[in-house]
Amino acid sequence: MSERQFLALILAAGKGTRMKSTLPKVLHHIGGRSLLAHVLTLVCDAGADQCGVVIAPDLSEVGDEALRVNSGTLIFQQAKQLGTANAVLAAREAISEFDGDVIVLYGDTPLITNKTVSAMRQALNADADIVVLGFNAQDPSGYGRLLMGADDILLAIREDKDASAAEQKVTFCNSGVMGFKSQSMLTLLEAISNNNAAEEYYLTDAIEIARSQGLKATAITCPESEVLGVNSRAQLAEAEAIFQKRMRDGAMRNGATLIDPATVYFSSDTTIGRDVVIEPHVIFGPGVTIHDGARIKGFSHLEGANIASGATVGPYARLRPGADIGENAKVGNFVEIKNAVIGDSAKVNHLSYVGDAEVGTSANIGAGTITCNYDGFRKHQTAIGAGAFIGSNTALVAPVKIGDGAFVGSGSVITSDVEPDALAIARGIQEIRPGWAAKFRALMTRAKRKAS
Numbered sequence: 001m002s003e004r005q006f007l008a009l010i011l012a013a014g015k016g017t018r019m020k021s022t023l024p025k026v027l028h029h030i031g032g033r034s035l036l037a038h039v040l041t042l043v044c045d046a047g048a049d050q051c052g053v054v055i056a057p058d059l060s061e062v063g064d065e066a067l068r069v070n071s072g073t074l075i076f077q078q079a080k081q082l083g084t085a086n087a088v089l090a091a092r093e094a095i096s097e098f099d100g101d102v103i104v105l106y107g108d109t110p111l112i113t114n115k116t117v118s119a120m121r122q123a124l125n126a127d128a129d130i131v132v133l134g135f136n137a138q139d140p141s142g143y144g145r146l147l148m149g150a151d152d153i154l155l156a157i158r159e160d161k162d163a164s165a166a167e168q169k170v171t172f173c174n175s176g177v178m179g180f181k182s183q184s185m186l187t188l189l190e191a192i193s194n195n196n197a198a199e200e201y202y203l204t205d206a207i208e209i210a211r212s213q214g215l216k217a218t219a220i221t222c223p224e225s226e227v228l229g230v231n232s233r234a235q236l237a238e239a240e241a242i243f244q245k246r247m248r249d250g251a252m253r254n255g256a257t258l259i260d261p262a263t264v265y266f267s268s269d270t271t272i273g274r275d276v277v278i279e280p281h282v283i284f285g286p287g288v289t290i291h292d293g294a295r296i297k298g299f300s301h302l303e304g305a306n307i308a309s310g311a312t313v314g315p316y317a318r319l320r321p322g323a324d325i326g327e328n329a330k331v332g333n334f335v336e337i338k339n340a341v342i343g344d345s346a347k348v349n350h351l352s353y354v355g356d357a358e359v360g361t362s363a364n365i366g367a368g369t370i371t372c373n374y375d376g377f378r379k380h381q382t383a384i385g386a387g388a389f390i391g392s393n394t395a396l397v398a399p400v401k402i403g404d405g406a407f408v409g410s411g412s413v414i415t416s417d418v419e420p421d422a423l424a425i426a427r428g429i430q431e432i433r434p435g436w437a438a439k440f441r442a443l444m445t446r447a448k449r450k451a452s
């Protein structure tokens with residue numbers, strides 16, 4: 001790619017009223033991260049030297065999110081929503097100080113790819129002064145139409161409201177993503193008026209103005225699915241579906257088996273190694289890494305978890321943030337793990353809660369074991385040594401340590417530390433009374449007969 005600098009400007013001053021939400025539209029999520037974060041991450045990955053976001057003055061949460069994703073983001077405020085050209089002019093100063101390619105994107109259009117941004121920069125690097133990202137719309141209504149001349153020259157963009165009957169038949173549409181050479185950009189934007197049906201300053205008018213100044217505008221094409229804009233909850237779900245399909249395809253391309261891909265849900269940051277098998281109905285929240293050869297069985301829910309090679313999780317397991325599952329370890333059905341390291345080859349196979357804990361290599365945690373990590377005020381740690389054996393239905397009242405190789409009898413409530421290789425039993429002692437049951441039955445039978 002060229003040595004030219006790249007400034008990305010993301011428009012996000014719109015309220016998104018059709019979402020019917022108290023949350024600004026661009027803060028709604030797909031794949032576990034905001035629409036705005038998707039766009040910001042995309043432009044950073046595509047090599048932006050500088051990013052700016054245009055927000056409305058009363059949408060400071062949008063600026064906060066931009067800074068959380070990339071602390072170097074420039075935040076611009078558009079005082080009144082007078083149209084897309086006016087929105088871009090909120091960044092006037094940054095543009096005037098900048099020398100290179102400026103690409104304008106929308107915060108509500110999260111599925112554009114790196115490849116497409118690169119193609120736009122290539123067009124600017126060739127001989128275009130403006131490049132527009134177009135797509136062939138199944139239903140063009142509502143979109144600006146790209147009116148093309150010979151030799152891929154873009155003559156004009158006609159907004160739907162201003163289009164003639166003939167222009168309305170055009171299906172090649174404006175995605176909203178536009179690239180400019182910074183040198184000519186401000187002169188073009190400042191020449192735009194609001195003399196149109198919507199009385200808005202249309203960024204799209206820059207095309208005809210450029211032509212009148214002898215500058216060259218062109219368009220490139222991408223699939224419609226890439227430029228889906230989110231305006232409603234239904235479109236949010238559509239975007240989620242496209243995103244999930246991409247993640248599933250990506251995991252399989254990298255060598256994971258998804259037995260029924262359509263039932264597996266990823267987050268944008270899910271990392272899946274080779275020869276991982278993911279069974280049906282698995283949900284990955286943010287922050288999950290699965291290393292080579294691990295198996296995630298059906299109906300498991302994972303977030304903030306690291307699964308080492310060869311480990312098995314599920315079916316029906318719940319891994320919460322800080323779950324760190326060692327090599328070849330096993331986490332079985334109806335087990336919840338939170339903020340806990342499970343050592344290599346350790347087993348927590350059935351119906352347990354392990355939280356704020358460390359479980360040593362090859363330890364065995366019996367069915368129904370619970371770490372009682374919370375006293376109503378604070379959280380406490382449990383440490384279980386390597387090779388320890390915790391009998392079923394044990395309550396480990398933290399803070400507590402079980403030494404390496406120790407045994408804990410089933411049904412124990414362990415409140416103090418157990419030394420290595422010791423046996424701890426903390427439950428009622430079993431008593432046997434031979435013949436008691438037979439005598440009891442005889443007694444009760446006689447009493448019942450007398451009464452009748």
Ligand code: UD1
Pocket residue numbers: 011012013014015054078080081082083084085086087106107108142143144145157159173174175176201202203204229
């Ligand atoms: C715009 C394009 C249209 C294109 C369509 C693609 C213009 C004039 N029209 O139309 O050609 O087909 O997008 O979806 O550009 N925004 C601001 N401040 C404003 C106005 C808008 O920040 O004053 C932001 C919005 O938050 C939104 C984006 O710009 O993210 C697009 O604005 P919108 O009003 O939805 O434009 P459309 O009418 O859909």
Ligand code: CA
Pocket residue numbers: 229231
């Ligand atoms: Ca729109």
